[in-house]
Amino acid sequence: MFNPVVVLLLIATGAIAEFDSSLLSEEKRELMTTLHKTCVDQIGISEDQIEKLKNGKFEDENKLQKCYSKCLMAESGVMDENGSIDLEAFGELIPEQLRSKVTNTFTTCVHNADQINDHCDKAFKIFQCFYENDRENYFIA
Numbered sequence: 144m145f146n147p148v149v150v151l152l153l154i155a156t157g158a159i160a161e162f163d164s165s166l167l168s169e170e171k172r173e174l175m176t177t178l179h180k181t182c183v184d185q186i187g188i189s190e191d192q193i194e195k196l197k198n199g200k201f202e203d204e205n206k207l208q209k210c211y212s213k214c215l216m217a218e219s220g221v222m223d224e225n226g227s228i229d230l231e232a233f234g235e236l237i238p239e240q241l242r243s244k245v246t247n248t249f250t251t252c253v254h255n256a257d258q259i260n261d262h263c264d265k266a267f268k269i270f271q272c273f274y275e276n277d278r279e280n281y282f283i284a
Contacts (some may be wrong), residue, residue: 179284182214201271209263216266226262228253248277
C-alpha cells in the first residue's frame with residue numbers, strides 16, 4: 144500500500160501542461176513513479192490508454208482505464224477494499240495552496256459516485272467528474 148498523498152497529488156496538483164513539480168518532494172515523485180508502475184503491471188494497461196486518461200479522453204467501455212483509476216486510489220489508500228473513499232485523509236494531504244477548491248471538487252465527485260458499486264467504475268467516474276469540473280487541477284499518473 145502506498146502513501147495516500149501520492150494519488151491525491153496525482154489528482155490535485157495542477158494542469159497537465161502546467162504541472163508544477165516543485166510541489167512534490169523527490170520522495171513523492173519516486174512514489175508516483177512506483178504507483179504508476181505498480182498499477183500498469185497489475186492492470187496491464189498501455190501507456191497510450193493512460194495518456195488518454197491524462198488528456199481527459201475517458202472511454203466508458205474501457206475496463207482497463209476504469210481499473211487503472213481504481214488501482215491508483217486503492218494502492219494509495221484513498222479507496223479501501225469496500226470502495227469507500229477517505230475524504231478526511233484527502234483534505235489533510237492536499238497542499239495548502241490547492242486544498243479548498245480541490246477538496247470541494249473531489250468531495251462533490253465522490254458524492255456523485257456514491258451509488259456506484261463496482262470499484263473500477265466508481266474510481267473512473269470520480270476522475271472523470273474531477274476532469275469535467277476542474278480541468279486546471281486535474282492530473283493523473
